[in-house]
Amino acid sequence: LIKNPRERDFVAFLRAAPHRLPSFLKLGLGDDAAIFKPTPGFESLLSCDLLIENVHFDLKCSSPWELGAKAVAASLSDIAAMGGIPRLYLVSLGIPKHPALSPQFFDALYSGMRAWSESFGAYLAGGDSTATRGPLVIDIFILGEIEKGRALLRSGARPGDLVYCSGHPGDAAAGLACLRQKKILKTSNAVQRGAASLVVKRHLLPVPRCIAGRFLSTRRAASACIDISDGLASELHHLATESKVAIDIEAEAIPLSASAWLVAKALRKDPLEWALSGGEDYELLVTVAPSKQRLLEREFSRMTGSNLTLIGRVKPGRAVRIRRKAAWKLLPDNGYEHEIF
């Protein structure tokens, strides 16, 4: 266990934990830098995700293990959206003095990170830690790899392409709503209770779509891709802006889950709002040339275990529009901004 949140104690703890170095990680924790052996013919993908207590997570709602898993999931999702293979990550921690942040807490936090990341092939390679008077800070830097020239960019969508999304956007926001109105988690209605507990799990333990990303890049199936971290609306605008295109979406086509529907009905919320403006679904939003439609619809689900739903089309222009009950409206760019709670 980590005796106190000084860097040397962290390093000693993390090196003592049973672990193996994968062949691409020549040197892990404990020197001035980690050493990574790039795969010949591949490019490196680099991204970071900063999570701050009471902005991105609430220690009263998630266990340290879940927090660790979710923190790496956000980073893994960035590599998935590029079509890459996650390889390694570094973790910076800013640690306030607080009795809840015990040795057991960090033990569980790193267990969650390792379990979730290693199941996608990514290994802890280093980090930094420091004391702070502010909230707990977790910043994860991830490195992935992709075959030269195969990365899925936000800028590749072309008029005529089809727009798909994976999974069930809105589930994570539904889960957050349940955590804020906890009554629903204890209702005597077993179906509602089951739906609530499922979306809460989707909020606390998102599964990054790494396998789906690899399918899209290796089969050259996508013209553009982005992960849905701030809601569909915001990501559609990113795609439209970067690709210099317009996008038309069918509201009825957005694949809300049955659980999100049920929870929304119980809480008197609009589940479509959760899908459009909720955060942290970590699904993929993908554009696909018409010539690839058959490949995708025949093989995607079978090969990746995720479902993929056609929700719209790329058009010439720049607007993002949504059709709801036969009326077209401009979709505002109101991506999810984390409230400070």
Place this chain on the structure above:
Amino acid sequence: LIKNPRERDFVAFLRAAPHRLPSFLKLGLGDDAAIFKPTPGFESLLSCDLLIENVHFDLKCSSPWELGAKAVAASLSDIAAMGGIPRLYLVSLGIPKHPALSPQFFDALYSGMRAWSESFGAYLAGGDSTATRGPLVIDIFILGEIEKGRALLRSGARPGDLVYCSGHPGDAAAGLACLRQKKILKTSNAVQRGAASLVVKRHLLPVPRCIAGRFLSTRRAASACIDISDGLASELHHLATESKVAIDIEAEAIPLSASAWLVAKALRKDPLEWALSGGEDYELLVTVAPSKQRLLEREFSRMTGSNLTLIGRVKPGRAVRIRRKAAWKLLPDNGYEHEIF
């Protein structure tokens, strides 16, 4: 200028600033991840440095430009200590609501980062930003490269090797002491005032020893290397532990600068304490096989512009000892721990 600290405003601002992408950076800001082209025959070096307001910096003491420069210097120094070439970095910012954190502030912060990093060949490739109720958070992830198998590790020191350090350890701590007792910066004694202003600059704007690190790795001159970020004592212990050796140091040989001496005398402090237990010098501590001594002493200063001083020897065993006034003592492992101020 950055309108407000939302991620999309940062990205728009940073992409609008005049900049060019170096050939190894295939895709910079604005997608899910940056794309880096590794150099064939090289390995990647990865490190991160987390800086938190009122722990690592005080906005009353450093300008935003200096803060940006110093933040990247800490990361560049990690790559220097491995003997590598800095290539690119990502910046995570946690931003509190505070009138001082204006658009002008971030403009200057990024200018400082870019100026300092680009002069060593490293480019901004991405990042993340978020609001926080806590202190300002700056986390920098750096990627460097080194020829396969040539990285300078902490674990390579062997009994019989000579121990050198670059520059003048203790200067940065002397500068911090001056910033805390500002009288000395306004003394009528011009020599004292000059010395104080010089060490303050060493504290606020450290120069990472990238050129020195490259000399050591390309000439195969060092058996082990570490950067002095937490004081000589702590880094000597790291080297001894990782290399499984003992180290003997001569206190009189430690190259304190004349400025640190003068400032210490005026403030009635022990400058040797600053060198041993002060932080943020970002000099290099190096062990060298006797066969390389001549190469080093003849060429290091001429080739790198830094000076290098013999301060001790590697021995069999595990202890770190220091000789002061003819008496040997065990050197405690009291590295600099940032106080929260």
